[in-house]
Amino acid sequence: MAHIDRDAVEKISNLAHLKLSEEDLSTIKPQFERILAYMDSLQEFEDTLPKDWRPEFDLPPTPEREDLPVVSEVIEKVLSSAPKVVGTAFQVPRIIE
Amino acid sequence: MRSFDPFSLSAQTIAQNVNNGTWRVEDIAEYYLRRVSDIQSVFNSHVGWDRDIAKNELEKQIDFIRAARLAQKHLPLAGVPVAIKDNIMVEGQLVTCGSRLLQGHRAAYDATVIQRLKQAGALILGRTNMDEFGMGSTNEFSVYGPVLNPWNRHHVSGGSSGGSAVAVAADFAPVALGSDTGGSIRQPASFCGIWGLKPSYGRVSRYGLVAYASSLDQIGPMARSSADLALVLSVIGGHDPRDSSSHRHPEGHFPESLSKGPKSLQGQRIAIIKEFMKDGLVAEVREAFLSALEEYKSLGAEIVECSLPEIDLAIPTYYILATAEASSNLARFDGVRYGQRTQKTGVNLRELYMLSRAEGFGREVKQRIMLGTYVLSAGYYEAYYAKANRMRELLKRSINNIFAQGVSLIASPAAPSTAFELGQKTQDSLSMYLSDVYTIAANLAGIPALSHPIGLDSKGLPIGIQLMAPAFQEENLLRSASVYEQHSQWNERNRPRF
Numbered sequence A: 001m002a003h004i005d006r007d008a009v010e011k012i013s014n015l016a017h018l019k020l021s022e023e024d025l026s027t028i029k030p031q032f033e034r035i036l037a038y039m040d041s042l043q044e045f046e047d048t049l050p051k052d053w054r055p056e057f058d059l060p061p062t063p064e065r066e067d068l069p070v071v072s073e074v075i076e077k078v079l080s081s082a083p084k085v086v087g088t089a090f091q092v093p094r095i096i097e
Numbered sequence B: 001m002r003s004f005d006p007f008s009l010s011a012q013t014i015a016q017n018v019n020n021g022t023w024r025v026e027d028i029a030e031y032y033l034r035r036v037s038d039i040q041s042v043f044n045s046h047v048g049w050d051r052d053i054a055k056n057e058l059e060k061q062i063d064f065i066r067a068a069r070l071a072q073k074h075l076p077l078a079g080v081p082v083a084i085k086d087n088i089m090v091e092g093q094l095v096t097c098g099s100r101l102l103q104g105h106r107a108a109y110d111a112t113v114i115q116r117l118k119q120a121g122a123l124i125l126g127r128t129n130m131d132e133f134g135m136g137s138t139n140e141f142s143v144y145g146p147v148l149n150p151w152n153r154h155h156v157s158g159g160s161s162g163g164s165a166v167a168v169a170a171d172f173a174p175v176a177l178g179s180d181t182g183g184s185i186r187q188p189a190s191f192c193g194i195w196g197l198k199p200s201y202g203r204v205s206r207y208g209l210v211a212y213a214s215s216l217d218q219i220g221p222m223a224r225s226s227a228d229l230a231l232v233l234s235v236i237g238g239h240d241p242r243d244s245s246s247h248r249h250p251e252g253h254f255p256e257s258l259s260k261g262p263k264s265l266q267g268q269r270i271a272i273i274k275e276f277m278k279d280g281l282v283a284e285v286r287e288a289f290l291s292a293l294e295e296y297k298s299l300g301a302e303i304v305e306c307s308l309p310e311i312d313l314a315i316p317t318y319y320i321l322a323t324a325e326a327s328s329n330l331a332r333f334d335g336v337r338y339g340q341r342t343q344k345t346g347v348n349l350r351e352l353y354m355l356s357r358a359e360g361f362g363r364e365v366k367q368r369i370m371l372g373t374y375v376l377s378a379g380y381y382e383a384y385y386a387k388a389n390r391m392r393e394l395l396k397r398s399i400n401n402i403f404a405q406g407v408s409l410i411a412s413p414a415a416p417s418t419a420f421e422l423g424q425k426t427q428d429s430l431s432m433y434l435s436d437v438y439t440i441a442a443n444l445a446g447i448p449a450l451s452h453p454i455g456l457d458s459k460g461l462p463i464g465i466q467l468m469a470p471a472f473q474e475e476n477l478l479r480s481a482s483v484y485e486q487h488s489q490w491n492e493r494n495r496p497r498f
Helices: A006-015 A022-044 A075-080 B011-019 B025-043 B051-070 B112-119 B162-169 B186-192 B226-236 B254-260 B283-298 B309-332 B349-360 B363-376 B382-404 B429-434 B440-445 B474-487
Strands: B081-085 B123-128 B152-156 B175-180 B195-198 B218-223 B269-273 B302-306 B409-413 B449-456 B462-468
Touching: A006 A022, A006 B363, A022 B309, A022 B363, A022 B382, A022 B429, B011 B025, B011 B051, B011 B226, B025 B051, B025 B081, B025 B123, B051 B123, B081 B162, B112 B123, B112 B226, B123 B162, B162 B175, B162 B186, B162 B218, B175 B195, B175 B226, B186 B195, B186 B449, B186 B462, B195 B226, B195 B474, B218 B226, B226 B254, B226 B449, B226 B474, B254 B474, B269 B283, B283 B302, B283 B409, B283 B449, B283 B462, B283 B474, B309 B363, B309 B382, B309 B429, B309 B440, B363 B382, B382 B409, B382 B440, B409 B474, B440 B462, B449 B474, B462 B474
Parallel strands: B081 B123, B081 B175, B269 B302, B269 B409
Antiparallel strands: B175 B218, B195 B218, B195 B449, B409 B462, B449 B462
């Protein structure tokens, strides 16, 4: 089992785009360790599937639909829930500094 | 206004009486508007409830039902109020998934299930509280606070569809919609003494459902009888081209199979999984479960014991896959595409994402996103995510093998215990995850499963049984349970007293 120290939890929170508070860190770290230790029980099972098996092998085929044009009239409704709007567009934060 | 006997108000009865003109849809709407307004706050079952807004929203639908009546058009759910979980889109209404992050977010369109309910004459009445983004088994992880169990308000409703379960148990609507990723319909149904059905994966469209774990999520009905489950499933089920996971399976005739099907269980073979009867199952639940099985046996079913050794690894498998999918699905909630944006100024783009998400998500959601990020990260992907996928396939094959041996249903308790006390599990996530032991297998295998009440424990809290069937065999699942229902001492007149 991978050892989960504070640095590891902070690294995962960065990857997950979550800025954790001190309180979050101290609550989540011990929970995280217990859960991962439990998840490690999965390492024990006897895997009888062929090595080259992939989940997509057993998926049912995706039903296809006719390629027909559909008029969408939801622009205003979608914009009504956008965090910020300019005209008919989502306003996003400046990314070039 | 006409006075209604709440015990008579099944969805079937309402639709029948509205269709034949005995009852007026306005009176039904008024009765439920008043009932929800008077009592829902006691249990915290609804979110953003406002009687006047709810009434206005019903006006157009009431006109539609009246017009259908004048045209003598039969509507299968004419005038039937349906409570909707807060993660299913109803055009123009707030959809917040029990999260601070989505406060103020309005749905731009109707989910397919909502469109179908409206076309069938249903009244969309109230949005129900839930664990944030469906992540929880107690309905305590909601920005709106916990939902209380109507049988005992010191106990949880179960989750994550706790508000929908309470809405039905407390007569705020005869039926409700929930969503079920690992038991979120069946477990709260069991805790609240009602019926809940998770349909086969692909039976009901998820278009308009806010995704938690896309390979596991299903929308399903909650009600007080098998007949009402069947009625709602017949309306919301069926292929939807807008959901690529929706099957082109022939639509079922669920209400007809209940009313016209055999009235005994002769020829039905019900399996119990011996690994389910081990440690962790509370004695009173075990006794009630075995006694319900005796009743199934007395109605003609054959009871057999089977082994499913893979089930011991179902919980780690489930939580690896569900959190991995959640970490991906919830990436869109970043304060730019969706969700409230942090008010902090002078931050760069990455900080803006991180702060918006940290301020918006609750602790359990953050924890599950991080678990999912971890199991998908380079170095751990093969050990966790890839392995869990392989384990899922083995479990699925073993369950299919049991059905291939002539077993028509697999039975288990719906949960290892009755409803927990409030706060009992919130500080220990693993202990809460372990309580999902009986329900997650059906999600992993994509098969239908229902839970129904079988009695009360010594504290007066409901106990439920779960039945699972092969994929797309909801007709036999519902019919078998309805045979039990007709002969059982527990029926839809059992109600919590509050």
